[in-house]
Amino acid sequence: MTYLVTGGAGYIGAHVVRAMVRAGERVVVLDDLSTGLRQRLPSDVPLVEASVLDRAALDRVIAEHGVTGVVHLAAKKRVGESVEVPLRYYHENVHGLQVLLEAVVAGGVGAFVFSSSASVYGMPDGETVTEDTPCAPMSPYGETKLAGEWLVRATARAHGLRTTCLRYFNVAGAAAPELADTGVANLVPMAFERLADGAAPRIFGDDYPTPDGTCVRDYIHVADLADAHLAAARALASGQVRPGADLTVNIGRGEGVSVREMMDVVAEVTGREFTPEVTARRPGDPARVVARADRAARELGWTARRDVREMVASAWAGWPRRDPAPVA
Template sequence: MTWLITGGAGYIGAHVVRAMARAGERVVALDDLSAPGSGLARLPEGVPLVTGSVLDRELLDRTITGHQISGVVHLAARKRVGESVESPLLYYRENVHGLTVLLEAAVTARVERFVLSSSAAVYGMPDAQLVTEDTPCLPMNPYGETKLAGEWLVRATGRAHGMATACLRYFNVAGAARPEMADVGVSNVIPTFFEALSKGEPPLIFGDDYPTPDGTCIRDYVHVADLADAHHMAARRLAAQDRPGDLTVNIGTGHGVSVRELARLVAEVTGRTEPAARVVGRRAGDPARVVAAVGRIERELGWTARHEVRDMVESAWQGWCLRISGEFKTPGQST
C-alpha cells in the first residue's frame, strides 16, 4: 500500500517519512512548505513531494488518485499555542476544516486507514502523576481544542465509513535523527534555550514556584526519531487489521524532566554555562507536571522510547550549530 503523509516535509513529518521509507513503505509527502525549515531537502531521495494545502480538495483528489493512496498519516497543522489564542479562526480553519476536507477526499477515494497526529494538549492541565489515555480531555487553548475536535472527527468518520483509525497523542518533541533535520523554529523550549545562549542572553524559566521538587514545570520529552517510529508502527498496525477499529495512545517516555534540569543539561551540552538561566513570572495556563502513561502503547504497538533527554539535546544542538554556520539547507534546495 501507499501512504500519504501530510506535513511530510516539516520537522516531525520528514522524520515520519524517513522512518516509513526506511522500513520499505511506499510514501508520498504533501506539504504547503509554510513551516520554518520545511522543504525537499528534508526528504529521502525518491520520495515524491506534492506542494500544496490540505484545504485544496482538487489537489487532494489528484494526489490520492494519481499515487493510488490507500492510507493517510496526517501531520499537517498549525501548532503554536500562543498563536492559536491570538488567531483562533486561523487554527480552526487549518486544523479542523483542513482535516475535514482531507477526510472527505479520503472517504470519496475509499481510503481505509487514517493516522492522526494529535497532541497531549488535548488534556489541558491534568491533575495526575501520570496522564493516561482515559484522563479527561479539557484543552485550555484553541490549539488543544482543534486537536481534540480532530480526534472526534477522525473516529466518527472511521465508524461511519469503515475506516481503521489511530490518534497519537504525543508529548514534548525534541531532537533530530540527523543535524539537517533539526527543529529550526523557536517555539519549543530547547531551541529557545539555544537561541538565548547563542545571543549571550540568559535562557528564561517561566516560574519556579510550582509544586515540584525544584519549583519548575516538569514535562515528558520524546525524541522525534522515536515519535516517527511510533507513527510507522501505528500505520503498520492499521494495515494489518482486517476490520475497522480505532486506537488512541500516548507517545512519551513516562519520565519527567524539570525545566531547570533541562536548562542545566543544555548548558552542559553546549558548553555555555554563562549566563545562567533567569527566572521570570509564570506563563498563564502552564500546568506543573505533564508526564505520559505509556502502558497502552507498549501493549498495543510494542513501542517504547529508546532515546534519553541527553540524546535529544545533543542532536538538537548539532542541528542548531549547522543552522547558524550557514550550512543548513533551506526549502527548495536539493539533497
C-alpha cells in the same frame, strides 16, 4: 500500502517519512512549505506543494499515487499563538482536517493516523496520565487537537476507516543534523536561539506546584516518535484495528523532566554556562503532564529508547548557529 504524509517536510514529518521509507513503505508528501523544508525529504519521495485545505490537490494526489493510508501531521502548533489567533488554529487544524477526511472518504482510503497531542489533557491530576484520563485542554491549540480526535473517530465509525490517534508529549532531538528542528516553537531550539543571541534562555514561570517551581514535561526523541508512527501505520495495515474503530495511544517516555532540569542539560551539552532568565508564565501552560505509555507498548510493540541528553545533543549537532556570543 502507499501512504500520504501531510506536513511531511516539517520537522516531525520528515523524520516520519525517513522512518517509513527506510522500512520499505511507499510514501508521497503533501506540504505547503509554510514551515517545512523541501531539502529534508529524500530525493525519490514525491512532494506535492499544497495545503490540506486544497480539496482538488488532495483528490489528485490520492488518485494519482494510489494512496491507501494517510499519516496526518500538518497543523499549526504554537500554544501561545493559538491563544492570540484561535480562529486561525481552528481553520487550519479542524477545518483542514475536515477537508482531508472528505478527500480520504471519497478516495476510498482505508487507514488514517492522526497526529494529536498531550495538550488535550490540560492540567491533569496525578503523577502520570493514561489515555483514559479526562481531557480538558487549556489552549485553543489543545482544543483543536481534541476536536480533531472526535472528528477522526466519528468519520471512522460512519465510513469504516481504521484509525489511530497518537498523543505526542514534548518532542526534541534529531535523527540526523539535516533534520534538526530549526524553528523556535519548542523548548530546546528556543534555548539554542537565545544562546546564539548571547542571551540566557528563558523559563516561563517558576511558581508552579512542582518540585523546582518550573513546568514538568515528558520529553520524547523525535526519532522514537517517528518509529511510533511506523508502528501505528503497520498496525492499521495488518488489520489489528478493525474498520470503524480507533486506537488512541500516548507517545512518551513516562519520565517527568522539569524545564529547569532541561536547562541544565542544555548547559552541559552546549558547554555554555548561564543562569536562565525567569519571566511570566505563558497562557495555556499546565504545571505537569507526564505519560503512561503502557498501551503503546502493548498495542503497537513500541517503547521509547532514547534519553533526554541524547535529544539535546542531537538537536545541538544540527543547530545552524553554533557559535553564540558569550551569555551576558
